[in-house]
Amino acid sequence: MITQHLHQWYEKLAATNKTKKIRQQLGPVFYQFVQHHENIYWIRSPDFLEYYYINSAVEKLLGWTREELYQYPEIWIDAIVLHDREKVKKAFLDFLHGSEKKSLNLDYSLVTASGKIISLKDNAVPIFKEKQCVAIIGTTLPVDGSSNHASEFFRYFIEKSNTVFWIKNLKNNDQIYINSAYEKLWGLSSERLKTHPDSWYEMVHPEDKPHVSKAPLLEFDKDSEHTCSRQYRILKPDGKVRWIHEKSYPVFSNTGEISGCAGIAEDITEDVLREKELRQAKETAEKANQAKSDFLAMMSHELRTPLNAILGMAQILNQSKLNRDQEGQLEVITQAGNHLLALLNDILDFTKLEVGKLKFEDENLNLYALIEKLISDIMPQAKKKNLALSYFIERDVAQYVISDAKRIQQILTNLLSNAIKYTEKGHVKLKITCLQRNNTETTLCFTVEDSGIGIEKTKIDGIFRRFQQIESLYQRTHDGVGLGLAIVKELVDRMGGSTAVSSELGVGSQFSCILPFMLQNMGSEPLKLSPSKGLENIQECKFNVTVLIVEDNKINQKIAKMMLEHIGCKVEVAENAEQALNKNHLKYDLIFMDLGLPDMDGFQAVQHIRLKECSGKRIPIVAMTAHIFSHDKERCFEVGMDDVLLKPIMRDELVAIVRRWAA
Numbered sequence: 001m002i003t004q005h006l007h008q009w010y011e012k013l014a015a016t017n018k019t020k021k022i023r024q025q026l027g028p029v030f031y032q033f034v035q036h037h038e039n040i041y042w043i044r045s046p047d048f049l050e051y052y053y054i055n056s057a058v059e060k061l062l063g064w065t066r067e068e069l070y071q072y073p074e075i076w077i078d079a080i081v082l083h084d085r086e087k088v089k090k091a092f093l094d095f096l097h098g099s100e101k102k103s104l105n106l107d108y109s110l111v112t113a114s115g116k117i118i119s120l121k122d123n124a125v126p127i128f129k130e131k132q133c134v135a136i137i138g139t140t141l142p143v144d145g146s147s148n149h150a151s152e153f154f155r156y157f158i159e160k161s162n163t164v165f166w167i168k169n170l171k172n173n174d175q176i177y178i179n180s181a182y183e184k185l186w187g188l189s190s191e192r193l194k195t196h197p198d199s200w201y202e203m204v205h206p207e208d209k210p211h212v213s214k215a216p217l218l219e220f221d222k223d224s225e226h227t228c229s230r231q232y233r234i235l236k237p238d239g240k241v242r243w244i245h246e247k248s249y250p251v252f253s254n255t256g257e258i259s260g261c262a263g264i265a266e267d268i269t270e271d272v273l274r275e276k277e278l279r280q281a282k283e284t285a286e287k288a289n290q291a292k293s294d295f296l297a298m299m300s301h302e303l304r305t306p307l308n309a310i311l312g313m314a315q316i317l318n319q320s321k322l323n324r325d326q327e328g329q330l331e332v333i334t335q336a337g338n339h340l341l342a343l344l345n346d347i348l349d350f351t352k353l354e355v356g357k358l359k360f361e362d363e364n365l366n367l368y369a370l371i372e373k374l375i376s377d378i379m380p381q382a383k384k385k386n387l388a389l390s391y392f393i394e395r396d397v398a399q400y401v402i403s404d405a406k407r408i409q410q411i412l413t414n415l416l417s418n419a420i421k422y423t424e425k426g427h428v429k430l431k432i433t434c435l436q437r438n439n440t441e442t443t444l445c446f447t448v449e450d451s452g453i454g455i456e457k458t459k460i461d462g463i464f465r466r467f468q469q470i471e472s473l474y475q476r477t478h479d480g481v482g483l484g485l486a487i488v489k490e491l492v493d494r495m496g497g498s499t500a501v502s503s504e505l506g507v508g509s510q511f512s513c514i515l516p517f518m519l520q521n522m523g524s525e526p527l528k529l530s531p532s533k534g535l536e537n538i539q540e541c542k543f544n545v546t547v548l549i550v551e552d553n554k555i556n557q558k559i560a561k562m563m564l565e566h567i568g569c570k571v572e573v574a575e576n577a578e579q580a581l582n583k584n585h586l587k588y589d590l591i592f593m594d595l596g597l598p599d600m601d602g603f604q605a606v607q608h609i610r611l612k613e614c615s616g617k618r619i620p621i622v623a624m625t626a627h628i629f630s631h632d633k634e635r636c637f638e639v640g641m642d643d644v645l646l647k648p649i650m651r652d653e654l655v656a657i658v659r660r661w662a663a
């Protein structure tokens with residue numbers, strides 16, 4: 001109606017673009033009405049590029065001053081939301097080329113000067129003068145309540161977002177909507193997507209194209225919760241590579257069919273780069289850790305050779321006649337050497353645990369006998385400090401279980417040694433209780449209790465951490481490197497158990513570990529117990545056997561030779577594999593083979609010896625080594641060795657081996 005009036009008034013107007021004249025022509029009354037009306041009224045040039053007139057409602061509704069619009073009429077078109085802009089432009093063009101009778105009716109959304117998205121309705125008619133369009137006259141009305149509508153806020157949010165939002169019609173592959181973030185991220189115009197819906201794919205990095213499909217929705221399952229996400233790189237027109245994380249969701253029609261697909265694409269380049277940096281840092285740290293472990297393993301191996309000499313010589317000296325002073329001095333050497341050895345063993349075990357090289361055996365063991373032996377081995381330490389060392393095994397604790405005897409021993413020895421170390425008077429007790437048992441397995445709890453110095457509450461938390469010691473370096477009353485409990489925890493964890501500690505300062509501590517065990521099937525295998533030692537008098541042992549030692553290290557040669565001669569053996573020495581192979585093996589009852597020889601390693605040397613023997617007499621061969629991983633041990637047996645003797649050589653172990661293989 002109002003446009004009709006405007007139209008009539010304008011008819012009286014000469015073809016001029018001067019607002020002043022329009023005002024004159026409109027007449028003061030009608031001009032007043034239009035000027036202050038709450039709807040927007042405007043008159044534009046036929047190409048829409050210029051405002052001849054616009055009323056003040058525009059300032060209230062859209063936030064621009066009229067002067068701004070007169071000066072920069074493109075503000076309006078630029079403010080139209082991206083996915084409506086083309087529609088509006090096209091409608092204008094169609095309108096321009098249309099007939100006199102045509103009118104323009106348009107719905108679109110626009111971002112106001114204050115950033116609000118508002119839905120508008122345009123209604124306009126052309127003014128013709130002598131068949132020539134001289135102006136367009138129209139109104140702009142806000143669609144009811146639109147500016148407050150939540151969806152408009154979302155639309156605004158999406159328009160401003162750096163994340164790409166898109167909607168696609170899957171039937172005809174049309175791009176229904178895409179926000180302006182696409183242009184920024186892809187570096188391509190969103191217009192092109194309208195004519196070439198797959199143009200986004202042109203930017204996908206050539207290396208990623210094979211596993212990125214153009215169709216986003218192929219993997220959707222209609223019946224499940226449907227999100228499909230993928231990651232790929234794009235190679236932008238400026239040569240920059242960006243990582244994209246894309247998520248898409250199906251849009252269902254009323255009939256439940258997938259009709260479209262909505263999605264988002266985010267630039268995750270920074271995250272990917274950060275993750276890559278972290279991964280690299282982790283790899284570097286792991287490599288450094290591996291290098292440290294290798295170094296520690298190598299060091300403890302190297303330290304064993306001189307330690308072998310010290311302990312070996314001490315044992316040989318111990319066999320000779322010594323005066324009281326000398327006996328005392330020798331005891332100090334032996335004790336210090338044994339302490340060093342225990343430390344080296346801990347370091348080696350720890351490095352093996354760290355790099356996951358420590359293997360666990362499943363062997364049949366008599367738990368009661370193992371505990372008895374353990375207590376008797378550790379008793380001298382307790383006696384020295386006048387402590388009451390005792391153990392208690394509850395009745396329902398299974399005696400015959402399957403586990404790794406050496407590791408159980410190691411765990412309990414560590415806990416018992418600590419208890420003795422940190423207790424000055426009173427008792428140390430080992431208690432074993434059964435927590436659960438069925439036909440095939442049982443769970444046992446081992447508790448070591450002492451009446452020692454106890455641990456401060458604040459220090460308890462980190463007690464199982466490696467290199468953790470409660471005393472400060474300069475105020476130490478007990479020695480140690482803080483590896484014992486870390487090893488206990490690692491071992492228990494790896495065996496599927498758990499550790500715990502409770503303690504009261506000045507009263508004592510309780511360390512416990514819970515461990516699962518398989519029960520032995522008593523009907524099947526015969527019981528294989530760890531060899532028991534100590535009852536016989538080894539001092540008396542004499543063997544009338546001939547032994548070959550293959551060893552390149554002069555000190556080790558000497559110690560092994562002296563120890564073997566001491567127990568009655570006739571000993572010959574080969575310094576390398578070649579010398580060993582040239583010997584007549586038939587005359588030996590036993591060969592000790594060092595694994596690291598200068599010309600060929602012990603494994604190869606043994607293979608050659610076994611080949612030479614063919615079907616003749618088979619001589620027992622025992623590997624001699626400072627440290628051994630379980631895969632090396634397996635290899636020893638594979639190449640035909642019969643046993644392994646660890647350096648430093650302990651006299652009773654040597655005696656046991658000679659008895660087992662040669663006596």
Ligand code: ADP
Pocket residue numbers: 418419420422450452453454455463468469470471479480481482483484485486509
């Ligand atoms: P360390 O070689 O120093 O004994 P551990 O890992 O065995 O290393 O023990 C770590 C620390 O825990 C020890 O330095 C000691 O302070 C404390 N600790 C361990 N066992 C006991 C205990 N039974 N009583 C009191 N303190 C203990």
